[in-house]
Amino acid sequence: MKTVSIDIGSTWTKGALFEVGDRDLQLIKRTVFPTTVQHLADGFYQVLNALLDDAHAIDRVRSGEITLNYSSSAKGGLAVAALGLVPSITLESARVAAYSAGAKITQVFAYRMNRSDIRALEANPPDILLFAGGTDGGHFDTIRHNAALLASSALDCSIVYAGNRAVQDEVTDLLGDKDLVVVENVLPALDQQNPDPAREAMRTIFLSRIVKGKGLDEIIAATGSEPVPTPYAVYEFTRHIQEHVPGWDDFILLDMGGATTDVYSSHDQCPPPGAVQRGLPEPLIKRTVEGDLGMRVSAEAVSETGDTLIAEHLAHDPAQIAAFHDYVAKVTAEPDYLPQDGQGKHFDTLLAGACAAYACERHAGRSTQVYTLDGTVDVLTGRDLTGVKKVIGSGGWLANSPDFDVSAWISERKVDGKGKTVLLPATVEYYRDAQYLFPLLANVARNYPEAAALTGVALLAQS
Amino acid sequence: MQETIVIGVIGSDCHAVGNKILENVFARAGFNVINLGVMVSQDEYIDAAIETNARAILVSSIYGHGEIDCIGMRDRCTERGLDGIPLFVGGNLVIGKREFKDVEVIFKGMGFDRVFGPDVDLQHVVDCLHQDIAVYNREHLAVEAAA
Secondary structure: OEEEEEEEOOOEEEEEEEEEOOOOEEEEEEEEEEOOOOOHHHHHHHHHHHHHOOOOHHHHHHOOOEEEEEEEOHHHOEEEEEEOOOHHHHHHHHHHHHHHOOEEEEEEEOOOOOHHHHHHHHHOOOOEEEEOOOOOOOOOHHHHHHHHHHHOOOOOOEEEEOOOHHHHHHHHHHOOOOEEEEOOOOOOEOOEOOOHHHHHHHHHHHHHHHHHHOOOHHHHHHHOOOOEEHHHHHHHHHHHHHHHOOOOOOEEEEEEOOOOEEEEEEOOOOOOOOEEEEOOOOOOEEEEEEOOOOOOOOHHHHHHHOHHHHHHHOOOOOHHHHHHHHHHHHHHHOOOOOOOOHHHHHHHHHHHHHHHHHHHHHHOOEEEEEEEOOEEEEEEEOOOOOOOOEEEEEOHHHHOOOOOOHHHHHHOOOEOOOOOEEOOOOOOEEEEOOOOOHHHHHHHOOOOHHHHHHHHHHOOEEO | OOOEEEEEEEOOOOOOHHHHHHHHHHHHOOOEEEEOOOOEOHHHHHHHHHHHOOOEEEEEEOOOEHHHHHOOHHHHHHHOOOOOOOEEEEEOOEOOOOOHHHHHHHHHHOOOOEEEOOOOOHHHHHHHHHHHHHHHHHHHHHHHHHO
């Protein structure tokens, strides 16, 4: 059995053909074409036809001879605005759910919205507004207020209501004229996160409404196969690795692109003895994405966020700092630019190091030591990744950089800007997705989870 | 209707046993108890009370630093939209041998509605909760209706 995987990215449409074995996959062929932004199906068919060396490759998919899975992050991916009540509680739960659905979060709102919030949403409408707030049976005033404001707005995106169940009916009545889906609460009780129903609703909306505007509906009609957002596929792939590959219960997957850096982690949180965990419970698999950390489109923002870190690395030769900023301006203007000399390569390493350091820092939790009458106690918030031993690096730059020292870069952010300890490992085994196959294997995993997970890990290069 | 209350041990106090007893007693008395456990900050009580629409917050402290941990809590509740929510505090609240009535004056001055010593009969606390929540609901609902 052969299977095809295609990932439609914002710049490139990549594809691979695999032979499926019992518990592994053999890469037969891969190819890449520019994404045809005007009509995504064109680039998709170019890739499919090239992979199967057949001008009518689609027929072989339709007949079932070849299985096909594909993902898309073209045209900006899935944009979600998140609305919660308290920032650290239901807004945070909404974020966790949106990230797990493969979305990027374009705007966030907490407490009562006002007219300028509504105008901000109308001016920059997301694909989906994820509307949370209140535990079940909990707070409802603000939810009603926000629902009424949204009802009177011109906003016409999809709205997923995943807040207090007690006012579901009122919200439905108020927002009945909008494109509304009501699902279970993302936080039914304070100690219980429930992202999956909202996640599933966002995936369905992506399929039924969003792909149409992106020209993917033609591919669905022709192939009978449905796309998912690329990060959604990679999130699921992270779960498959945790489930199917021995020794891979705890790991971090770093996916660094030109515009964003995604961090996925698999970790079953259990606070160590003597420590106290505060805040919301942590999910087994978690994704965060940093829209201001990337190698090209976001290079300017990286040089601002990481200015101190980068300056330290150039301290031996301060003249280099100006050259670095020139380089950043150049790659921002020319996102396809590849460095031609040692200096450019070094600057790319600095950019990548800053992306890795800050993206992992934001993904990880914090610890502070508190002095009590019974001695010191560590108070933990968020994800404790100190015991994680393995980091996978994926994305174009990391795939091609065997010498990248991820441990050293992560260690640069041992302490955050507020003096709290960042809960990241001190040293890790680094595994590189040297063939940059993870997004493509993630698609294959939808049909063949075990084979794809085992193959993905087996293909990693350790350095 | 089952009323929701938020409980927890404030500050750097990690005494968990009494906290579990309180959870048990209040749950048996018919409350929906949101127990935040030990080492809870003022904002964590308030965050939890907002999300769960709690009708009272009960702060425990046994390690003697209750006074410093509780300063400003009523104002913080008011600032964050929990105007008038019943605030109870109890336990071994201060260091040294001070008369309980003096301790009560200090904490009432900080805006706590009820102050309890370490040997209070918990049934009395339950009775106070019912009483104060009834008043809060009446006043709160009246304000809501007016709005």
